[in-house]
Amino acid sequence: MMTKLFLGFILLSCFYHQSAMGRFVVEKNSLTVSSPESIKGNHDSAIGNFGIPQYGGSMAGTVSYPKENRKGCREFDEFGIAFKAKPGTLPTFVLLDRGDCFFALKVWNAQNAGASAVLVADDLDEPLITMDTPEEDSASSKYIENITIPSALISKSFGEKLKKSISDGDMVNVNLDWRESVPHPDDRVEYELWTNSNDECGIKCDMLMDFVKNFKGAAQILEKGGYTLFTPHYITWYCPQAFTISKQCKSQCINHGRYCAPDPEQDFSQGYEGKDVVIENLRQLCVFKVANETKKPWVWWDYVTDFQIRCPMKEKKYNKDCADGVINSLGLDLKKIERCMGDPNADSDNPLLKEEQDAQIGKGSRGDVTILPTLVVNNRQYRGKLEKGAVLKAICAGFEETTEPAACLSDDVETNECLENYGGCWHDKIANVTACKDTFRGRVCECPLVDGVQFKGDGYTSCEASGPGRCKINNGGCWHETRDGHSYSACLDSGNGKCACPVGFKGDGVKSCEDIDECKEKKACQCPECSCKDTWGSYECTCSGDLLYIRDHDTCISKRAVQGKSAWTAVWIILLVLGSIAGGAYLVYKYRLRTYMDSEIRAIMAQYMPLDNQSEVPNHVSENRA
Template identity: 85%
Template structure:
C-alpha cells in the first residue's frame, strides 16, 4: 500500500513537472498595495502579497496601526498564553500585527493573531527574495480546524521593508499603514468575466468539502448575476497528462482517458479500490459539456443547478458517482443528453478531446494572469483571486471588478459593503424636500454625481449644487426654483425652457430661487388711474373697482355704467331706426303728395280750359273735333 502511494505521488509530481514547457510556466503572485502614512521618515507605498486564506477586502482598504510583539514574534504560539491582546481601544485604529516568517505555517500565524484580536497580519519575509504567495498548509485535520475560520486579511512583505517597520516601532514611533485592495482586480467596464477552476471529486479531503460548500452557497448570487447579464461565468477543470513512457502503466490507465492525455488523481489515493482518477476526468468532462450545451440554449446558469444537484444526488460515499445518476440529473434539468454525450466524445480514442484540450491550454497563464496550479482557483477579470472561497468574500472580489456606478444591486447589499451615502449623505448635494441626492453608493465608496430623475438631468458639481436642466425640469421640484400656493392660486418661478434661469412670475419680484415677493401694483405701478377707480393689491396681482354702479374695464383703465350703458346703447339704436323709418316715410309721402297734386292740377286745368280760357294760357285745341275727324 505504501509503495503504491509513493509511486502515485512520484507520478503526479512528474505529471505536474511535465504539464507545461518550462519556458511557458509562470505563477503570478497576486499583490495589493501597502502604504505607510506615518512616520514621515518611512512614508511610502510598497507591494505586499495577498495571503491565500482569510478574507481580503477586495474593492476596499483598511487603515491600522502596526504592532510588533516583544515575544512570540513568529506567531507560532497562542498570544493568549502570554497575556497579549491586540484588540484596539474604542476610537483607535485597528491593530495590524507584524510577525516574522518561519517555524510554522503562515495560516497558523494569522490564526493566532486573529484570536488575540488582530484586524490584519503582516508577515515579514526572512530572506531577500521576490514576494511569494502564502498558501494554506497541507491538508490535515488539525490545520482544517483553523484555516476555514480565518476571517482577517494577511499579506507577506519583503524582508527589507519589514526591517524598516520594526526599527521604527522599536524607536517609539506610531506606525500607521493602509492596506489597499481597490486595484487588486481590474474594473474596466460594466461586466465582469470570472472563472472557477473546480473539480467534481467530492472525496479529496477538506479542500473539496470547502469547494462544494462554496458552490452551493454561491449558486443563488451567481445565477442572479448571470441572468441579469452582469457577469460572464466560465467553469474550468484542471487535468494533467501522463508522460509517453508511462501511458501503459497501471497508474496512468486508471487515472487517465484518451491514452494518457487527460488525467486526474485517484480520489482515495488507493489504486486497488474505490473510484479511479479517470472516473473524475469523465465527470469533469460531463460537467464541462453540461455548461456548453446550456450555454448554447442561452441558459449558462443551469451549470450551477447541475453541479449542486449532482453533488447531493450522486456522492462518491454512496457509490452513486456514475453516468446513470448523472443522466438522471441531466433529465431533471431538461437538458439534451444526446448533445452532451456528443460533446464528451470517445474517451477511449487515441486522439485529442477538443473540450479537454482546450482546458489544458487554458491552464497556461495569458496576459496578466499566471498559470493555474492551485485547486480550486477563482479568476476575476483575468486576475487570480486569493483568499477563502466564501460567498461574501468572493462576491466582494467580483463586485470590485465592475466599473464604478455600474454595480448591480446584489453588490450594494448590506452583507457585501456599507452604504456611505447613509452617513451625512456622503457629503454630497441633496434636496431633502424632494428626496433627491447626488450621492451614489458604489462598491469602492461613494461618488457625488448629479442625478437623472424621471428623464430630467440635474447639472452641477454634485457637492454643493445640482439643478434640473432641460425640458421637463419644472416637473422635478419646480427646477429648484421658488414656488408657492395660496388660496388656491399657484405661482412658480420655473420656466420649462432649455438653459433658462429661475425668474419670478409677473406680479412678483426676487431672485426666483429662494424667494419671490408680491409686488404692490397699486403703489409701484400706480394701477387704476381713472377718476372713478380705487385699487386693491392682491397676492400676485391687483383689483380695481369703480364707484357706484360703474364697471371697470382694465384694458382701457376706465369705468362705465353696469346697466345704463346697456340701456342707452339699446335706446339710441331704436331711436335711430325709428327716426330713419320716419324720415323715409315722410320723404316718400312728400314725393307722393307732390306728384298727385301736379297730376290733379293738370287735369283740372284741362277741363276748365274747355269752358273758359284762362288768362294765363293759350287756347287749348278742341279735342272733340279732332276726335270726330
C-alpha cells in the first residue's frame, strides 16, 4: 500500500512540476437556435470526449426535455419514455441536467431511448468544461465504447432558456455545427497521436491498440499520397530532484530520473518496470525518425502494430530481442535506431525525449497534453471516440474544401503493402509463398493456405506446411537434394509435419541429411568374398572371381551355376510353352470338326424324317411343289 501511495505522490509531483502553468483547452462547436425567436442565435457548446462528433458536418434537431429522469442516470424505459423521432420529423436532441452520475452514462441511456444527440446543461455558472469518460472499470467500459451519438455541454444560463421555452410549449429547433471545429487552411492535414507502448494499462490501452491496428491502412494511404503529415508522440514525466536516487525512481525512470513512466502493474516488486515502458517508447520514436529519414514514415504504423502482436507483456515478450526481430523484419536499420536511442543510463538529457517533453506544452490554440491517448488534428485536440471512421472523418474535415483525397469520399481504403518486402511477413522465395495478406486496414501476417495445404506458424518469422500434401510445396520445409539423377527428401506426408532423413541418410532432416557410409558402419556386404563400395544414399557390393553377389541374402554364388541353372530353366520353359500351344490347337480343331459333322448329319436326316427337336424345320418338297 505504501508503495502505491509513493508512486502516486511521485506522479502527482512530476505532473505538477511540469504542467503547473499549463492549460487545458476546451474544444467547442457551434450551436444555433433557429426557433423560437426569443432565444434565436448562436451559442457555444463543449464537445464531449466520447461518442462520435460529426466533424466536418452539422446536424439539425428538435430539443426534448423529459418530465422524469431529467439527469438521465436511469434507463428511460423504466419511465416509459422514448425519443425516437417519427418518420418525416427532425431528430430528437435530448436536454439533460448535470449531476448524480457520469456524463457518459447519461448519453448512453438517452441513446438507448432513441436520442440522436444529447445536450447536458451545466449546474454551475462557470466556463464550459469537457465532458470526459469516467475512471476505467468493467461497468463503464461496457457502454463507453458503444456510444455512437454526439454530445455537448452547454452553460447553465443557456440551459435555463431552453427549458423555459419548452415548458411554454414552444418547439425548440437547433443546429449543431462541427464544420469549424477543425481548421482547414490548405490541402494537407497535419495530425499527431500521443500514444504509449504499454499494453497493460487497462481499457484505454486496449482501445488505443485496436485503433492503431484498424486505422493503420487509412493512415498509410494518406501519408503515401502526401495528403497528411503524421507525427507520433509519447508522454513522459520526471522525478523531483529529492527522489532521483530512490529505488522507486530508479525503476521507473531513465537518464537519472529525467524521463519516467508509471509501473505497468503498479507494483514495484514484480513484472515490468516503468523504465521498460520509457525505453520502448523511445525505441518507437527512433523507429519513426529512422523511417522518416528513408522517406517512409508510414513504417511506424507497421512496427507499432507488429510489436503489439508479437511482443505483448502478458507473454513476457516485451523486450529488446523481440523488438529487434520486428525491426529486422521491416527492413529498418537497427544500428541507426540504437544510436538514436542513446544511453538510458547517462546522466544527461536525451535529445529526442527532451523534445517530447517540450511538445507536451500547448502552443497557440492547442492545450497541454496531459492524458493518453490524445489525437491532435491541425493543432486542434480531437474529441470523441478513438475509432477509425470517426477519426478519419475528423482528419478529412481538416482539408480545404474540394481538396479531400479519395479516401475521404469512400469507406474503403485500399492498401498494397505486400508488394514491398512482403510487408515484413514470412515468405518463401523458392515456393513463392508469403504470409502477407492485404486488407482494408493494412497488411496482416497470417500463414497461408496454398493448394489445399495449410501453413502453420506465427506468420512473421516462420510458416510450415502441415497435413496431407505438404511435401508438394517446397518439400514441406524439409531437406531435399538431387545428385546424378537420384533425388531424396526428408519429407513424409504422414510425418505429422516432422522431417526425417530417408534410409541411407542421417541428420536433422530439416537443414541437412548426410549420406551413411554403409561400408564403414558394417551394415552391408558382410560375406567373406564381398567387396563394398559406398554410393550417395546407398551402396554397391561385388564378389571376387567368378562369384555373383545376391543382395537379398548378402552372399556370393558361382556365376556358372547360375548360368547353367538359368539355361536349363529356359529350355524347359520353351518346351512347356510349345506343348501348351500344340495341345490348345488340337482341342480347337477337334471341337470345330465335330460341330461341322453334327450339323451336316442333321440336315440330311431332316429331309426324310422329322426330328423331335426340329418340328419347325420347313418341308422343302412341299414348298417346291407349290
